[in-house]
Amino acid sequence: xxxxRYHRMRRTLYHLEGSACAACGGRFFPPRAxxxxxxxxxxxxxxxxxxxxxxxxxxxxxPPRGFASLAPYDVGMVRLEEGxxxxxxxxxxxxxxxxxxxxxEMVTRTLRDAAxxxxxxxxxxxxxxxxx
Amino acid sequence: xxxxxxxxIGQTPVAEHWGRSIRDLAVEAVQAARxxxxxxxxxxxxxxxxxxxxxxxxxxxxxxxxxxxxxxxxEALKIEAACASGGxxxxxxxxxxxxxxxDYVLAVGVEKMTDLLTDGVTAALAxxxxxxYEAGHGISFVALNALLMRRYMHEHKARHEEFAPFSVNSxxxxxxxxxxxxxxxxxxxxxxxxxxxxxxxxxxxSAGICxxxxxxxxxxxxxxxxxxxxxxxxxxxTCATDTVGLAERKDPLxxxxxxxxxxxxxxxxxxxxxxxxxxxxxxxxxxxSVLSLEACGFADRGxxxxxxxxxxxxxxxxxxxCTLGGLKGRGHPVGASGAYQLVETVxxxxxxxxxxxxxxxRVGMAQSVGGSGSVxxxxxxxx
Numbered sequence: 001x002x003x004x005r006y007h008r009m010r011r012t013l014y015h016l017e018g019s020a021c022a023a024c025g026g027r028f029f030p031p032r033a034x035x036x037x038x039x040x041x042x043x044x045x046x047x048x049x050x051x052x053x054x055x056x057x058x059x060x061x062x063p064p065r066g067f068a069s070l071a072p073y074d075v076g077m078v079r080l081e082e083g084x085x086x087x088x089x090x091x092x093x094x095x096x097x098x099x100x101x102x103x104x105e106m107v108t109r110t111l112r113d114a115a116x117x118x119x120x121x122x123x124x125x126x127x128x129x130x131x132x
Numbered sequence: 133x134x135x136x137x138x139x140x141i142g143q144t145p146v147a148e149h150w151g152r153s154i155r156d157l158a159v160e161a162v163q164a165a166r167x168x169x170x171x172x173x174x175x176x177x178x179x180x181x182x183x184x185x186x187x188x189x190x191x192x193x194x195x196x197x198x199x200x201x202x203x204x205x206x207e208a209l210k211i212e213a214a215c216a217s218g219g220x221x222x223x224x225x226x227x228x229x230x231x232x233x234x235d236y237v238l239a240v241g242v243e244k245m246t247d248l249l250t251d252g253v254t255a256a257l258a259x260x261x262x263x264x265y266e267a268g269h270g271i272s273f274v275a276l277n278a279l280l281m282r283r284y285m286h287e288h289k290a291r292h293e294e295f296a297p298f299s300v301n302s303x304x305x306x307x308x309x310x311x312x313x314x315x316x317x318x319x320x321x322x323x324x325x326x327x328x329x330x331x332x333x334x335x336x337x338s339a340g341i342c343x344x345x346x347x348x349x350x351x352x353x354x355x356x357x358x359x360x361x362x363x364x365x366x367x368x369x370t371c372a373t374d375t376v377g378l379a380e381r382k383d384p385l386x387x388x389x390x391x392x393x394x395x396x397x398x399x400x401x402x403x404x405x406x407x408x409x410x411x412x413x414x415x416x417x418x419x420x421s422v423l424s425l426e427a428c429g430f431a432d433r434g435x436x437x438x439x440x441x442x443x444x445x446x447x448x449x450x451x452x453x454c455t456l457g458g459l460k461g462r463g464h465p466v467g468a469s470g471a472y473q474l475v476e477t478v479x480x481x482x483x484x485x486x487x488x489x490x491x492x493x494r495v496g497m498a499q500s501v502g503g504s505g506s507v508x509x510x511x512x513x514x515x
Contacts, residue, residue, distance in 0.1 A: 058278035
């Protein structure tokens with residue numbers, strides 16, 4: 001597995017950092033260098049609150065290589081309260097009946113199998129907000 | 133731009149070809165296409181392939197294929213557009229001939245998937261998604277389509293069994309295609325009893341892992357009209373793109389790249405959806421057929437399931453789809469599928485589709501989609 005990739009992405013993975021466009025005010029996740037709305041290149045880092053609602057969900061039963069230790073695991077798309085959608089793993093879902101529209105919040109969890117040399121990759125996941 | 137025609141086609145049966153390598157498969161399809169055309173000359177080879185590096189440990193693939201097929205020192209390039217690679221290879225061949233750069237060009241689609249176990253193939257297929265923000269989080273390609281399907285069912289209050297007619301139709305047509313992998317018919321009951329892969333997607337919602345190769349030889353229209361095979365004209369060849377990450381679209385249920393490539397193709401061919409006699413849809417999952425039919429103007433938003441329920445997608449219907457089995461029934465050797473769709477469309481337009489023949493087919497559309505609707509290549513062929 002590619003540890004430099006996850007190190008490079010640490011602000012996004014740990015802080016849900018995306019971009020805000022100075023020209024049109026659009027906010028984007030993941031971060032971008034060029035605004036997809038107004039196509040200008042004046043974007044600055046923007047951290048999202050991590051609160052949102054579940055847009056869709058499913059369960060991965062046949063994990064890709066590198067995720068076997070987590071399987072089966074739930075994944076979903078989350079509509080952040082600021083607008084963007086994020087695709088991510090879901091956490092703390094045992095015993096919870098997932099439903100579209102349910103409130104969720106970002107948590108930091110182990111993202112994938114540990115590397116051979118023991119490095120653990122952490123990143124954002126979303127868990128159901130049981131008492132909103 | 134010059135007119136471009138298809139003068140030869142070739143395909144290997146889609147199967148788990150344990151005894152055959154990626155080069156064996158590609159060469160068989162190339163030889164079949166050249167034999168079909170009865171033409172020796174080849175000026176360039178464009179090889180559509182998605183995963184030869186990941187699955188066969190082989191890049192520099194087009195040169196390998198050109199060499200193995202005895203075509204050196206011809207120009208040879210690999211064309212990659214995820215699952216749309218096969219369609220993209222024909223697009224490259226079309227551009228080369230239309231521009232006047234070359235006269236006789238081979239478009240090949242090839243994929244060898246069965247050398248790896250499922251977890252390796254699942255990881256490889258996920259490379260069509262965003263590596264940083266989807267695949268790197270363990271979101272498999274099936275899961276991305278399951279997220280779409282669940283949302284579609286939620287927004288349109290659809291039940292899973294309403295997707296069955298797509299799979300039933302593909303299997304019915306595959307049973308009449310000697311090159312198809314799944315040559316057996318299924319019922320709606322079989323569909324509902326099939327095991328879940330990523331809910332709501334089950335096995336019979338999904339196209340299978342397999343090996344195969346298909347090839348198309350194109351030439352200027354003036355040459356094609358003199359060819360020994362019934363000439364088929366490429367009336368439109370288009371490509372459009374959308375975000376790779378599914379979550380970055382305004383509305384993930386609107387497949388804009390698919391819509392854009394279809395709209396451009398209708399304009400280029402001067403046709404409307406009602407003029408299309410058959411549509412080779414990229415049915416990697418049943419939800420892909422649904423979203424594609426809606427994006428291409430064959431059904432309004434939320435109404436593609438009704439189209440299928442009414443039997444209109446069948447061979448006898450007004451918009452037959454996946455007429456030789458589609459990705460579901462014929463099999464989906466990912467980078468080759470687009471080339472198979474085109475070979476099958478040519479068979480239909482020549483009237484050589486046997487028991488699967490769509491009567492009186494004169495205008496055929498083939499659409500190859502890469503990623504979760506992130507790149508779409510559309511061709512309209514006419515006779």
